[in-house]
Every structure is written in structure tokens, then in C-alpha cells.
Amino acid sequence: MMGWTQHLLIAPILLPMATGAALLLFDERRHRFKAGVNIASTLLLLILSIALLRIADISPGPGSLTHSYAVGGWPAPFGIVLVLDRLSALMLLLTSVLAAASMTYSLARWHRAGPHFHTLFQLLLMGINGAFLTGDLFNLFVFFEVMLAASYGLLLHGSGPVRVRAGLHYIAINLVSSLFFLIGVSLIYGVIGTLNMADLAMRLVEAEPGNRALFEAGAAILGVAFLIKAGMWPLCFWLPPAYTAAAAPVAAMFALLSKVGVYVVLRLSLLLFGSDAGALTGFGSQFLLFGGMATIVFGAIGVLATQSMGRLASYNLLVSSGTLLAAIGMGDAAVISGALFYLVSSTLTVSALFLLIELVERAQEPGANLLTVTMEAYGDEVDAEGDEEQEVGLIMPGALAIVGVCFGCIALLLAGFPPLSGFIAKFALLAAMFNPDGLGGEAGIGGPTWVFAALVILSGLAALISLLRTGIRTFWAPVEAVMPRVLVVEAAPIIVLIVACVVLTVQGAPLLRYTDAAAQSLHMPANYIDRVLPPSASGNETGEIER
Amino acid sequence: MELILAIAIGVLTGSGVWLILRPRTFQVIIGLSLLSYAVNLFIFSTGGLHVGQAPVLGPDGSGTLAEHADPVPQALVLTAIVIGFATTALFLVVLLASRGLTGSDHVDGREPR
Numbered sequence: 001m002m003g004w005t006q007h008l009l010i011a012p013i014l015l016p017m018a019t020g021a022a023l024l025l026f027d028e029r030r031h032r033f034k035a036g037v038n039i040a041s042t043l044l045l046l047i048l049s050i051a052l053l054r055i056a057d058i059s060p061g062p063g064s065l066t067h068s069y070a071v072g073g074w075p076a077p078f079g080i081v082l083v084l085d086r087l088s089a090l091m092l093l094l095t096s097v098l099a100a101a102s103m104t105y106s107l108a109r110w111h112r113a114g115p116h117f118h119t120l121f122q123l124l125l126m127g128i129n130g131a132f133l134t135g136d137l138f139n140l141f142v143f144f145e146v147m148l149a150a151s152y153g154l155l156l157h158g159s160g161p162v163r164v165r166a167g168l169h170y171i172a173i174n175l176v177s178s179l180f181f182l183i184g185v186s187l188i189y190g191v192i193g194t195l196n197m198a199d200l201a202m203r204l205v206e207a208e209p210g211n212r213a214l215f216e217a218g219a220a221i222l223g224v225a226f227l228i229k230a231g232m233w234p235l236c237f238w239l240p241p242a243y244t245a246a247a248a249p250v251a252a253m254f255a256l257l258s259k260v261g262v263y264v265v266l267r268l269s270l271l272l273f274g275s276d277a278g279a280l281t282g283f284g285s286q287f288l289l290f291g292g293m294a295t296i297v298f299g300a301i302g303v304l305a306t307q308s309m310g311r312l313a314s315y316n317l318l319v320s321s322g323t324l325l326a327a328i329g330m331g332d333a334a335v336i337s338g339a340l341f342y343l344v345s346s347t348l349t350v351s352a353l354f355l356l357i358e359l360v361e362r363a364q365e366p367g368a369n370l371l372t373v374t375m376e377a378y379g380d381e382v383d384a385e386g387d388e389e390q391e392v393g394l395i396m397p398g399a400l401a402i403v404g405v406c407f408g409c410i411a412l413l414l415a416g417f418p419p420l421s422g423f424i425a426k427f428a429l430l431a432a433m434f435n436p437d438g439l440g441g442e443a444g445i446g447g448p449t450w451v452f453a454a455l456v457i458l459s460g461l462a463a464l465i466s467l468l469r470t471g472i473r474t475f476w477a478p479v480e481a482v483m484p485r486v487l488v489v490e491a492a493p494i495i496v497l498i499v500a501c502v503v504l505t506v507q508g509a510p511l512l513r514y515t516d517a518a519a520q521s522l523h524m525p526a527n528y529i530d531r532v533l534p535p536s537a538s539g540n541e542t543g544e545i546e547r
Numbered sequence: 548m549e550l551i552l553a554i555a556i557g558v559l560t561g562s563g564v565w566l567i568l569r570p571r572t573f574q575v576i577i578g579l580s581l582l583s584y585a586v587n588l589f590i591f592s593t594g595g596l597h598v599g600q601a602p603v604l605g606p607d608g609s610g611t612l613a614e615h616a617d618p619v620p621q622a623l624v625l626t627a628i629v630i631g632f633a634t635t636a637l638f639l640v641v642l643l644a645s646r647g648l649t650g651s652d653h654v655d656g657r658e659p660r
Contacts, residue, residue: 138623141626142626145630148634152637156644159644160648161645164644164645164649165649165655165656168638168641169654171634171637171638171641172575172654175638176579178631182586182589182590183589185623186586186589186593189623190593
């Protein structure tokens, strides 16, 4: 990366921040203009993240995969760094695809259901992108807080008693988890004396054995904060009510927020507790494995038991979080590669399901959907809404058929049936689990691996049963099927997300090669450290406070 | 000084935890504030306790690190205070909205029967 392209690395943070700030200046009544700016910025972000993905994937040698950007030109252990590698580039692309889809969906009506939707949406993107790119723990905290603060506003978007109650619980839980985050960060700083992740990994090896217990306590407390976000059992009871109460496009973005927690756990556990970490190698991996499996069980039971579709999607999200956490707990590079594929596929699917739910519920009981509640809260805006719809008025023909087909595709994706990408994702996971040495290896398969494999398959079955039941009840059982009014801008994002899953199926080989490379480089933390810390700084002991 | 600080953090954390487990929204918000004070003091203490030592080097850049306070925890605690204050203020607004919409100050929005 030479010349101006190296500054591209900070653009995914600056662009949403500038857009969000600029949109604050315009009056709320100019929503058409604001929506235009927002969608343009989101599409620009999509192009940017594709460019960054290409930069991250240029691989002359395994050592040059990670790119770091020193903000303000200060060298790494003292200044702030942003780090781009294959994993963060993949997450950035996923973020911008989901953002473009839910932004488009919200254009139908949601973006007018409350003030400052566009600003909050862009700030959420800024926080998510920052969390994916940052290279030190305290900036991770700052970006996490930006993301959470925007998500509080977005959860409350549309108002109404249900959302306010869910928001109250959501904010309280997240404030407590932020405190855990701070305690963990400061414990780690107190013990090791640095917050830069690469520097941390390097100094950890040389740390005094006596301090290890304190460091482990710090890392565990820090982990609790991310696991609350990722929704690991038993820290996940807040998730279904909050995600169910959120407006459809917001819930679709929230599906990604859980993955931010998963991302940080993956990044830190392989960087700090990877194979080079000496006595700390594999710290917490058993906990992640069993906790993840417990999450799958809890999520699958929830999927089978729930009656409401919003909760169905939330519990499916928990199942996918649990699968990812357990895969991280396995720690094997091939399993992680499968897990990354699964992450992309399942996040796209669950987001599409969150978007689709609103349309399906509109078919079930017209007039009883969430939006009516919203409009009641806003009172006199109902009339304005009616006029606006006439004006936008591009209604999807054959809405029920399209909604039904989308629902069927999502059921196949969640259950992991061929021919869609859910099957490839689960197949990659299972194949890696059963062949720890690669194909034809002789290594034995441990008990937990069998249990995990069984849970992955059974959770797919649970999703299938539950979605079939819901589908029959919604699309086949009603004698008088209600024709829902579905606008093109509402159906298009769902179709695009499903088509993205189809593309993942067709282009499975290149993507799996990419996730393989990403998982390999995650297992070589030495590369990451070398790239982030300039050579002069590694082994530099001046300016270090002895503790 | 260490003992006083430790007791202060302990008392604040204990009262904070007790308060956020209470059913009234006002108790929860006070509990969250107390907890964040405790965490702020804790962050502050990770740099070590010093009296009368500057966190920056003198104008001639002289002095050793033994004579200076660690500036990083001070910067961290400043950020943490700002973010904690802002989110608590937001929580207060949601609390009032909940009170207005449900007519109850219970965290679930309705009185237990």
C-alpha cells in the first residue's frame, strides 16, 4: 500500500462520521434529501470496503497481509493504530452490504418514524467499522460506545411502550457490560502496561508469572463484556426481547452487532492466547466451546418453543452466535475458516429474516403490525403517511408469492439444506471438525467435537421444524389469504440478501480460500505483531514503567 | 491512601450492585452511576498512587519515570467519565419516557402482582 491508498484505511470511519454529522444540520422535514445523502454515503462505503478487501487480499507473501495505519503519524505502541487484515476487511464488507440493504428497506417508511434516523444509522456504522479496524483496546472501547450509543437511539426509533421498555433493559445491560469492559481494560493495563493489542501480545510472553493471575482475571472480565454482546448463554436473556422490539431495518443491523462481539473474541483469543503465548495458550477456549454449545441448545429450544416470528429470528441469531463461539473454542484453523464462512452466510440470512418478518406479519394481520403502534404513538402523522405512500406507490405485484418464496429460501439457509450457502457453511464446519489433520488424517475425534457436530445438525433441524410450522400457518392455512401491500424498496433488499447467499454458494470456492487464508493468518500472531509495531519499537524497553 | 481508595471502591461497588438489582428505575440509574464512579476510581488507581507528581515531563525533558505519574490512566478515566456521563443522561431520558408511557417506575413497566 503506497501513497494515498494507505489513507483509505481510515475512510470507513471518517465517511460515516462526516455524513452523520452533516445530516444533523438539516431539518427533519427534508427527509427525502437526507435519505438520498444517507444512501449515497452507504453505497460509497460499500465501494470502499470492496476496495479494502482487495487491498487486504493482495498476498505476495504471508507476512504482508496485515496493513496498519498510524493515526496522526505517531508510531504504534504510543499512538493509535488501525489495522486491516483479511478478517477485518471481510467484516467491513459484510457491514456495508447489510447497511445498504437495511437502509434501502427503511426508505419505504421507517426512516420517517422518528427523528435523526439517518444520523444514528451512520454513527452506528462508524462505531461498527471502528471496532473492526482498531488496533488497541481503549479505542475498541470508544468505538464500542459509539456503536452502543447509536444503537440505543435506533432501538428506540419509532417509540411506543414496547420499545421503550425493551430499550430500558437493553441500555441498563449494556451500561453494565461497558463497566465490565473498563474494569478488564484497566486491569490489563495495570498488569502489562500497554493497550496496543500487538504490543500486549508481545509483552505478555515476557510478563512475570506472578502477574498472570491478574492478567487472566482482566482478560476474563473483558471477555464477559464481549460475550454479553455476542449473547452467550447465560448472558443472552436480554437479546430476544430487545431485538424483537426493534424496527425491522434496525433489527437487521442489530444482527451484526452480535457478530462484533464474536469478532473481538476471535481476534483477541487468537492474538493473545494463540500458540505462541506459552502458558497462556488456549486460555478460555474450553469455556468458549462449552458455553457456545450451551448457547446452541438454549437457542434451539427457543426456536422450537417460540410463537412469535421476531423471537424466532432472535433465537436463530443466538444459535448462530453459539455455533461461532464454540468454533472459536475449538481453535483449529480449518474450523475457524468454516466458521467465518458460516458467519457471513448466517448473518445475511438472519438479517433477511428480520426484514421479512415485518412483511409476513403484514400478511397475517393487516393493521396489527408494529408500524400501526408506532403511528398511534405519533398520532397525527398517520394521514401524512397515507399520502406519502400513494406518492411512492410502487407496489410489488404478486407480493404473497414473493414473500413466500423468500421465506422458503431463508428456511433452507437456516436449516443448512443444499443448494444454498447455509449448507456449504455447515459442511465446511463439519468437514473441518471431523478431519482435524486434513482429509485422510488419522487423528481421533474428541467427545466435545461429536457433541458440537450433533448440536450443529440438530439446531438446523430445529430451525427447519419451526420455520415449516410458521410457514404453513402463514401461507397455507389461512382460508382468505390477505394480500399484503409490499413496496418494491421493501422486497428488493430481502431479495438482494438472498441472492448474496446464492452468490456465496456459486462462488463458494474463492470465498472458502479467502476464509482459509484469513484463519491461517489469525493463527500466526507474529505476523500481525511485526506489521503493527515498527521494527525499531519491538524490543524497545525505554519509557516502560516497571511494575 | 491505598486502604482508603480500596474501601471507597468497594463501598461504591457494593452499593451500586445492590441498587441495580432493585426494581425501581431510579434506583437502577443511581446504582449505575455509583458503579461507574467505582470503575473510574479503579482505572485511576491502575496507574499507581502518587502525590504531587506531574504526569508530563518538565520543560527540559529531564527527570526519570519514577518521579512522574502515569498519564495514560488519567486520559482513560477522562474518556470513561465523559462516555459514562453521556450514556447515563440518555438512560435518564429513557427512564422518563418509560414512566410517562407506562405510568409506573417499575423496571418492567408494570407493578408485580
